[in-house]
Amino acid sequence: MLRFIVQRLLILPFLVLLFSVIVFWLVQAPPGDFLTSYVANLASSGSSIDAEQVEALKRQFGLDQPGYIQYWRWMESLSKGDLGLSLEYQRPNTELIGERLVLTIALALFAFVITWLFAIPAGIYSATHQNSWLDYVLTVLNYIGVATPNFMLALILMWLAFSYLGLSVTGLFSPEYIQAPWSWERVVDLMKHIWLPAIVLGVAGTARLTRVMRANLLDELNKPYVVTARAKGLSEWKVVFKYPVRLALNPLVSTIGWYLPQLFSGSLIVATVMNLPNIGPLLLRALTQQDMYLAGSILLIYCFLTIVGTLISDILLALLDPRIRMEGA
Amino acid sequence: MDKQQPLLSVKNLKTHFFMDEGVVKAVDGVTFDVQAGQVFGIVGESGCGKSVTMKAVLRLVDPPGRIVGGEIMLRRTNEDGSTNEAIDLVKLDANGKMMRDIRGAEIALIPQEPMASFSPVHTIGDQICEAIMLHQSVDKRAARKIALQMLKDVGIPIPEQRLDEYSWQLSGGLRQRAIIAMALSCNPRLLIADEPTTAVDVTTQAQVLRLLRRLQEQRNAAIIFITHDLGVIAQMADSVMVMYLGLVMEQGPVETIFHNAKHPYTQALLRSIPTVTMTPRVNLPTISGSIPHPFNKPKGCPFHPRCEKSIAGKCDARTPALQAAGERQWVSCFLYHDVEVSA
Ligand SMILES: Nc1ncnc2c1ncn2[C@@H]1O[C@H](COP(=O)(O)OP(=O)(O)OP(=O)(O)O)[C@@H](O)[C@H]1O
Numbered sequence: 206m207l208r209f210i211v212q213r214l215l216i217l218p219f220l221v222l223l224f225s226v227i228v229f230w231l232v233q234a235p236p237g238d239f240l241t242s243y244v245a246n247l248a249s250s251g252s253s254i255d256a257e258q259v260e261a262l263k264r265q266f267g268l269d270q271p272g273y274i275q276y277w278r279w280m281e282s283l284s285k286g287d288l289g290l291s292l293e294y295q296r297p298n299t300e301l302i303g304e305r306l307v308l309t310i311a312l313a314l315f316a317f318v319i320t321w322l323f324a325i326p327a328g329i330y331s332a333t334h335q336n337s338w339l340d341y342v343l344t345v346l347n348y349i350g351v352a353t354p355n356f357m358l359a360l361i362l363m364w365l366a367f368s369y370l371g372l373s374v375t376g377l378f379s380p381e382y383i384q385a386p387w388s389w390e391r392v393v394d395l396m397k398h399i400w401l402p403a404i405v406l407g408v409a410g411t412a413r414l415t416r417v418m419r420a421n422l423l424d425e426l427n428k429p430y431v432v433t434a435r436a437k438g439l440s441e442w443k444v445v446f447k448y449p450v451r452l453a454l455n456p457l458v459s460t461i462g463w464y465l466p467q468l469f470s471g472s473l474i475v476a477t478v479m480n481l482p483n484i485g486p487l488l489l490r491a492l493t494q495q496d497m498y499l500a501g502s503i504l505l506i507y508c509f510l511t512i513v514g515t516l517i518s519d520i521l522l523a524l525l526d527p528r529i530r531m532e533g534a
Numbered sequence: 535m536d537k538q539q540p541l542l543s544v545k546n547l548k549t550h551f552f553m554d555e556g557v558v559k560a561v562d563g564v565t566f567d568v569q570a571g572q573v574f575g576i577v578g579e580s581g582c583g584k585s586v587t588m589k590a591v592l593r594l595v596d597p598p599g600r601i602v603g604g605e606i607m608l609r610r611t612n613e614d615g616s617t618n619e620a621i622d623l624v625k626l627d628a629n630g631k632m633m634r635d636i637r638g639a640e641i642a643l644i645p646q647e648p649m650a651s652f653s654p655v656h657t658i659g660d661q662i663c664e665a666i667m668l669h670q671s672v673d674k675r676a677a678r679k680i681a682l683q684m685l686k687d688v689g690i691p692i693p694e695q696r697l698d699e700y701s702w703q704l705s706g707g708l709r710q711r712a713i714i715a716m717a718l719s720c721n722p723r724l725l726i727a728d729e730p731t732t733a734v735d736v737t738t739q740a741q742v743l744r745l746l747r748r749l750q751e752q753r754n755a756a757i758i759f760i761t762h763d764l765g766v767i768a769q770m771a772d773s774v775m776v777m778y779l780g781l782v783m784e785q786g787p788v789e790t791i792f793h794n795a796k797h798p799y800t801q802a803l804l805r806s807i808p809t810v811t812m813t814p815r816v817n818l819p820t821i822s823g824s825i826p827h828p829f830n831k832p833k834g835c836p837f838h839p840r841c842e843k844s845i846a847g848k849c850d851a852r853t854p855a856l857q858a859a860g861e862r863q864w865v866s867c868f869l870y871h872d873v874e875v876s877a
């Protein structure tokens with residue numbers, strides 16, 4: 206088990222390195238660079254910038270150097286924990302990304318918790334009460350959940366919250382806390398706002414997870430070990446929770462890893478609609494403006510989180526399933 | 535029948551599956567008695583309802599299946615060892631306290647598929663101790679001790695280590711023994727062994743059979759022994775019941791059935807066993823035709839389309855009832871009586 210974790214941890218730096226190359230290649234792949242579009246923008250708005258200034262800027266950001274030197278300089282500063290400067294905002298990327306990343310992760314975790322808290326019990330109920338009326342109701346709800354685009358759900362929920370509860374539910378903070386430094390009150394304020402976008406983000410995943418849990422559990426309920434457990438004289442709910450539920454969960458645990466990045470990227474449209482200060486809109490702008498170090502840093506962080514998420518779910522799976530745990534031993 | 539009251543007395547048991555496509559009458563009026571300390575064999579081709587009958591006895595038939603008729607009388611034992619009145623298991627709530635106290639403790643099951651009958655993510659010890667702690671008021675340590683002794687009793691080498699292993703780490707033979715150990719761990723008075731030897735090789739099979747025999751004699755338990763193999767029945771059983779398509783064809787002491795089988799189906803089954811005196815490389819006689827699909831069971835005696843002695847106008851119209859035909863022998867065939875199943 207320990208060997209398994211150590212192995213995975215050893216691979217981690219290599220994976221990050223590999224992804225950094227791919228990410229860098231991707232963000233600088235479009236023709237032109239930040240300055241060409243910057244100059245073009247200035248020109249179209251009537252003002253201009255002299256060639257000397259452009260050259261100075263080029264040199265400052267290393268844009269006059271070949272790609273591999275640019276990559277090397279980026280890596281150099283990354284290894285010092287410095288994500289570089291944003292070309293557009295002229296501020297350190299760490300500063301730009303920092304709080305937005307925290308909020309994005311908080312939102313993703315909330316959505317994740319809501320998803321599992323609802324989907325697992327609902328899936329268990331549906332499977333153990335197959336073809337009951339509540340099973341049918343859940344099935345219909347699940348189809349609606351999967352089929353509704355989440356920006357539309359966001360609009361509907363915002364409208365409902367506004368017209369019936371009188372809540373203005375855009376953003377993640379009340380106006381007085383938006384710029385405030387972190388404090389207990391600010392966290393409380395965040396909690397008051399975060400549940401709605403978390404629900405919006407979680408609905409489709411919940412619906413899907415409920416279906417998968419139901420199907421897995423129905424499969425497991427037909428296995429001979431369930432009959433054995435019943436034949437011992439265990440009560441039905443003890444049988445169900447100790448054996449088939451446990452086995453039905455295993456394949457789901459291994460999906461946690463790719464569930465998190467899905468939440469990050471899925472949140473872009475919702476973030477735009479609900480005006481959420483998370484990382485999606487920032488990434489979109491960085492990409493369209495060819496703010497390459499900012500976009501690259503965000504993408505690399507995504508990759509890193511994905512790898513870590515996969516690692517966590519692998520470890521969880523190994524803890525849950527002795528067949529996997531002992532494979533390597 | 536013996537003067538002694540039977541331990542288990544099943545009367546006219548019917549278990550049907552209500553599917554979208556129609557009703558499968560998997561068990562359609564089965565009657566038999568099992569005496570304490572006896573090995574009761576059940577034979578029959580695949581799909582004739584052997585496992586479903588046993589699931590019904592344990593009250594483990596799942597929807598869309600349901601017991602639709604009959605009774606299952608089990609004689610229970612008092613604390614002081616004396617026996618008291620029989621209770622009808624059909625009348626109990628399948629998941630109620632009473633039935634759960636009986637399952638595992640009084641009637642235990644050795645399931646048909648030993649390979650998949652243990653959970654792969656729980657240790658053998660965990661699963662055996664669970665059964666022990668459920669029916670006996672002992673703590674974890676004591677339960678582990680009992681489980682260890684059980685594994686020793688069924689002849690598993692290095693049992694301390696096996697307790698902490700998972701079923702997939704055990705060979706087929708060991709797994710089969712572990713299943714038997716689990717079933718025996720609460721000293722059941724009735725053990726249902728559903729084809730306990732089909733999944734293991736011949737040597738292991740012989741060992742498992744000896745083991746069951748010995749344990750049964752030591753503990754004076756009754757065993758219901760299900761198999762396709764008449765040779766195994768001859769070796770193990772005291773009485774035997776022959777089933778076909780959810781019905782009992784013939785029943786009686788093992789010697790009587792083997793030497794004086796009355797039902798044409800039993801006779802045909804016996805002819806299909808190889809014997810040492812046979813000429814080698816000659817095809818064994820087989821029963822002509824195949825088992826009909828459960829949805830379109832033949833009218834009348836279910837065996838009549840394949841029966842050489844079927845009486846036209848009788849066997850294809852009415853279903854014969856199980857009737858005494860000699861001492862302790864019962865047969866459902868119009869060659870011997872004229873009683874039909876009342877609708
Ligand atoms: N869950 C179920 N749903 C529908 N039909 C079932 C179900 N379980 C059993 N049956 C039907 O009941 C009949 C008897 O099955 P059963 O398992 O008792 O056969 P068996 O005599 O034990 O056969 P085998 O020797 O192959 O184990 C079969 O026709 C089978 O199709």
Ligand SMILES: [Mg+2]
Pocket residue numbers: 584585586646728
């Ligand atoms: Mg069977």
